[in-house]
Amino acid sequence: MTQAITITEPVNDALAEFELTPQSIAAMGEKWLALQSVDTKTRAECGSARSILVSTRTSIDKRRKELNSDDQARIDLRNSTAKLLTAAIKPYEDHLDATIEAYDAARKAEKEAKASAIQKELDDRIAALAAEAAENSRVAREGEEKRLAEEKAKLQAEREAFEAEQRKAKIEAEMREAEARKVREAELAEQRRIQADTDRRNREAQALVDAENKRKQDELDAQLAAAKATKEAAEAKAKAEADRIAAEAKTKQDAIDKSNREAKEKLEADRAALEAEKVRVEAARIAQEKAEADRAATAKAEAERLAQEELDRVVAEKRKAELDAARPDAEKLVAYVKAVEAVPVPEMTTEDGLAELQIIASWIGSAGPYAERFLRETNGETVPVGEGEF
Secondary structure, three states: OOOOOOOOHHHHHHHHHHOOOHHHHHHHHHHHOOOOOOOHHHHHHHHHHHHHHHHHHHHHHHHHHHHHHHHHHHHHHHHHHHHHHHHHHHHHHHHHHHHHHHHHHHHHHHHHHHHHHHHHHHHHHHHHHHHHHHHHHHHHHHHHHHHHHHHHHHHHHHHHHHHHHHHHHHHHHHHHHHHHHHHHHHHHHHHHHHHHHHHHHHHHHHHHHHHHHHHHHHHHHHHHHHHHHHHHHHHHHHHHHHHHHHHHHHHHHHHHHHHHHHHHHHHHHHHHHHHHHHHHHHHHHHHHHHHHHHHHHHHHHHHHHHHHHHHHHHHHHHHHHHHHHHHHHHHHHHHHHHHHHHOOOOOOOOHHHHHHHHHHHHHHHHHHHHHHHHHHHHOOOOOOOOOOOO
């Protein structure tokens, strides 16, 4: 989308010299904004549009140089004429400048004299006010110094009284601390005495406990010896009974173990047979599902292949019809390019003309292979990528 441009009258006159306007360029270029190079055809369209734009741009620049050459002569004439006219004006302008400067200088001297008088009057008044202020300041300063001396004496007396009070409080605190220290020392001595008495009583009590414990241990040892003898006799009797019971139990356990082994062997055989059947059924199910999946995949692949072949056939027929329809145009283009190539190359006398001729010759040289490529495609030939392209 192009932005609207406001054309003023001078710009409009300049545009007329180029025989072009932004609107005419926009009308020419807007239709090409949607072009995209996606295949051989659109690539050719983009190349042709670009060639037109390049040619238009170079012709604009060439016209600019021609117009500038003419304008430079007019600019030089205007400059010399302006210098002549300004030289004629200068004597009158200088006379008026001198008259105005003389008047302004006189007015400035009057203003400076008045300003000096006013400044002197102000300086005198300021000096008088300063003297009056200094006297007032001296009186006020003496009164303030007296008040500060009285205030300082008062503060000194209060500080001395406060320091005396502090010293008194410190002495009383030291006396209280000494009294408290005596009390703590007395309490510590009493605690040590009580601890010593407690330790003595504990030692005496422990001796009594040790003696009682030894007596009870002796009695317990005698009882344990008697109990041990009784226990050994009972254990011998119990062992004989236990051996008998164990022999009977072993006989019964052997019979139970045999029965259990037979039952376990039968159970394992039944479980193995069941597992084998489950494996067989599962294998059959997996094989059936795989076969069905293979059949479905094969059917899907075949359907997709047939659909792709049909799509390729339709696309090929459509493209062939398009190329058949375009063959007369391709033949015309080949003939047209050959006709253009047969036109004699004009002789250029300027560098600009030679540069433009080289650009046009390059376009024409590329157009021949491109037209031949298009014709070969309409005849059904497969043209390698890049061959005959711009």
